[in-house]
Amino acid sequence: MTEPLDEHAGATELRRNAISGKWTVLVPKRGERPTDVGNARPACPFCPGNEALTPPEADAFRDPPAAADSPGWRVRVVPNKYSAFAGGHEVIVHSPSHDAQIEELTLDQVADVVRMYQRRVDFHLQAGARAVTVIANRGAAAGSSLAHPHSQVFATPMLPSLLHDELDEFARFRNRYGACLMCEAVAGADEAPSHLVFDGPVVAWTPAASRFAYEVWLAPAEHEADFRRAAAPDVAGALWRALSAIARVTAGAPLNYWLHTAPNDLTGPFHWHIEIAPRLTTLAGFELGTDIAIAIVDPEQAARELRAAAAG
Numbered sequence: 677m678t679e680p681l682d683e684h685a686g687a688t689e690l691r692r693n694a695i696s697g698k699w700t701v702l703v704p705k706r707g708e709r710p711t712d713v714g715n716a717r718p719a720c721p722f723c724p725g726n727e728a729l730t731p732p733e734a735d736a737f738r739d740p741p742a743a744a745d746s747p748g749w750r751v752r753v754v755p756n757k758y759s760a761f762a763g764g765h766e767v768i769v770h771s772p773s774h775d776a777q778i779e780e781l782t783l784d785q786v787a788d789v790v791r792m793y794q795r796r797v798d799f800h801l802q803a804g805a806r807a808v809t810v811i812a813n814r815g816a817a818a819g820s821s822l823a824h825p826h827s828q829v830f831a832t833p834m835l836p837s838l839l840h841d842e843l844d845e846f847a848r849f850r851n852r853y854g855a856c857l858m859c860e861a862v863a864g865a866d867e868a869p870s871h872l873v874f875d876g877p878v879v880a881w882t883p884a885a886s887r888f889a890y891e892v893w894l895a896p897a898e899h900e901a902d903f904r905r906a907a908a909p910d911v912a913g914a915l916w917r918a919l920s921a922i923a924r925v926t927a928g929a930p931l932n933y934w935l936h937t938a939p940n941d942l943t944g945p946f947h948w949h950i951e952i953a954p955r956l957t958t959l960a961g962f963e964l965g966t967d968i969a970i971a972i973v974d975p976e977q978a979a980r981e982l983r984a985a986a987a988g
Contacts, residue, residue, distance in 0.1 A: 689701070689702040690702075690833070690834070697837060698837050699834065699836065699837055701760045701761070703758070703759070703760050720774055720822070720823075720824050721822070722752075722767075722769045722774075722822065722824035722826060723772065723774050723824060724747040724748075724749070724772045725747055727745045727746060727747070727752075728745070730754040730757070730767075731754050731755045731757060732744070732745055732754070732755075733745055733749075733752055733753060733754050734753045734754060734755055734766055734796075735752075735753040735792065735795060735796065735799070736749045736750075736751065736752045736753060737749065737750040737751045737788050737791075737792065738750060738752075747772075749772065750771065750772070750785070750788050751768065751769065751770065751771065751788045751789055751792045752768075752769045753766050753767065753768050753769070753792060753796060753829075754766065754767050754769070755767075756828065760830065761830060761831060761832060761833075763831075764800060764805055764829075764830065764831030764832065764833075765828065765829065765830055765831070766796060766828065766829040767826050767827070767828055767829075768789065768792055768793070768796065768810075768826060768827040768828070768829060769824065769825075769826045770785075770789050770825045770826060770827065771785055771789075771825070773825075774823070774824050775823075775824075775825075776825060777814065777825050777919070777923070778812075778825065778915060778916060778919050779916055779919040779920040779923055781916075783909070783912055783913060783916060786912035786913075786915060786916050787908045787909050787911075787912040789827070789912070790906075790908040790911045790912045790915070791908045793810050793827070793829075793903070793935065794903060794904045794906070794908065796808070796810070796829045797810065797829070797903060797904055797935075797937060798904050800829065800831035801831075801940050803831070804940070805831035805832060805833065805940060806832055806833055806834055806835055806939055806940055806941070807831075807832050807834075807835050807836060807839055807939040807940065808829060808830070808831045808832070808937065809829075809830045809832070809836060809839070809934060809935065809936065810827055810828070810829050810830075810934065810935040811827065811828050811830065811932065811933070811934040811935075812825075812826070812827040812828070812932065812933050812934075813828075813932050814930055814931050814932070815929070815930025815931070815955070816930070817930040817955050817958075818930035818931055818932045818955045819932070820930075835939055838936075839936055839939065842936065842946075843939075843942075843944060843946060845857060846858070846944060846945045846946055846947070847944040847945060849945075850944070850945045856899055856945055856947055857945070857947070858895050858899075858946075858947030858949060859899050859947060861881075861883075861893075861895070862879045862881075862895050862896075862897055865879055865881035866879065866897075870976045870979060871883070871884060871975055871976060871979045872979060872983065873892055873918065873921065873979055873982045873983050873986055874914075874917060874918075874983065874986050874987075875897070876897070876910070876913070876914065877896065877897055877898075877907065877910040877914075878894050878895065878896050878897070878906075878910050878911055878913070878914035879894070879895060879896075879897050879914075880892050880893070880894050880914060880917070880918045880982075880986070881893055881979065882975040882976070882978045882979040882982065883975060884975055885969075885971075885975075886969075886971055886973075886975045886978070887953070887969035887971070888953040888954055888955070888956070888957075888969070889926075889954060889956045889957065889971070889972050889973035889978065890922055890925055890926055890954045890956070890973060890978045890981075890982060891951070891952065891953050891954065891975070891978070892918050892921075892922060892951075892952045892982065893949055893950070893951050893952070894911075894914050894915065894918060894949060894950040894951075894952070895947060895948065895949040895950075896910075896947075896948070899947060900947065900948060901937070901938040901942060901945070901946040901947060901948060902937060902938045902948065903935060903937035903938075903948040904937070906948070911950075915933075915950065917986050918952060918982075918986070919931075919933075919952065920985070920986070921982045921983075921985035921986040922952060922954055922982065922985075924985040924988075925978075925981045925982055925985050926954050926956060929954045929955060929956050930954070930955040931952060931953060931954045931955055932952075932953045932955065933950055933951060933952040933953065934950070934951055935948070935949075935950050936948060936949055936950075936951070956972070956973075957972060
C-alpha cells in the first residue's frame with residue numbers, strides 16, 4: 677500500500693507493509709539534513725541570531741517587542757526543512773541556550789516547552805491530523821543530528837502502529853475489567869512501589885516489562901486522555917525530575933522520549949503518557965526480527981537507583 681502524503685511532499689510517500697501492518701515513511705531528502713554532532717560546530721540554525729537559517733517560524737513564545745524570526749524568543753517552532761510529513765513536521769527549540777538540556781533549564785522554562793507541546797498538538801489536531809506525536813532525540817546514538825536541544829512534532833494522517841496497538845490494549849482492558857489500563861498501572865506503581873520513581877500529580881515509574889535499561893514512564897495520577905488538558909507546571913516538574921534522575925544514573929547517556937496523547941477521533945479509552953528511553957544498548961537482530969526486547973537491567977533495580985537520584 678503506497679500513499680503520497682500530499683502534492684507538495686515531493687518524493688515523500690507513506691507505505692504500509694500488508695504483512696506486518698507497520699508503516700514506513702519514505703523520505704530520501706532526510707539523508708541530506710545537516711549535522712553538528714561529532715563535527716566541528718557550524719553555525720547553529722537554532723541559536724539566536726541565526727533565525728534566517730531556518731524556515732519562517734510557525735509559533736514562538738517571545739518577550740515583546742521582539743518580532744517574528746528575530747532574537748528575543750524563549751521557545752521557537754519552525755517547520756522541519758527535511759520534513760517526513762509535509763506541513764506536519766516541526767521542530768520545537770527548547771530555549772536560546774545551545775547546550776542546556778531540559779533538566780538544565782528552570783522549571784518555568786520547561787513549563788514553556790510543555791505549553792508549546794500543547795499548542796502544537798492542538799494546532800495540528802484542529803487542522804485535521806489523525807494523530808500527533810511529540811518526540812525528542814538526545815545524542816547521535818538516539819538519532820539527533822543537531823546538538824541544540826529540541827523536540828519534534830509529527831502530525832500524521834493515520835494512526836501510528838504503536839498508538840493503534842495501545843488503543844487496542846486500552847479497549848481490551850476496559851472490556852474485560854471495566855477500568856483504565858493506565859490508571860491501573862499508575863495505581864500499581866503507587867501501591868507496590870518497587871517500580872515507583874516518584875509520585876505526585878504526574879507519576880513516574882519503571883515498567884515491569886521495560887524495553888530499555890532505566891526506561892521511565894510518566895502519566896497523570898488522575899485519568900485524562902488528552903494532553904492538552906494537562907497542567908503544564910505539573911508535567912514540567914515531572915519531566916525535569918525524571919530526566920535529571922536518568923542523567924545522573926546513566927551518566928548522561930543518549931535517550932529518546934515521546935508523548936502519546938489521544939488521537940483526533942478517539943472513541944474508546946485512553947490515558948496520555950510520556951515514555952523515556954535511555955539508549956545504553958543497540959537494538960540487534962533478535963529485537964528487530966521479533967519485536968521482543970531483551971532487558972539488561974532489572975526494572976526494580978532501575979527504580980531503586982532512579983528513586984534515589986530523584987530524591988537527591
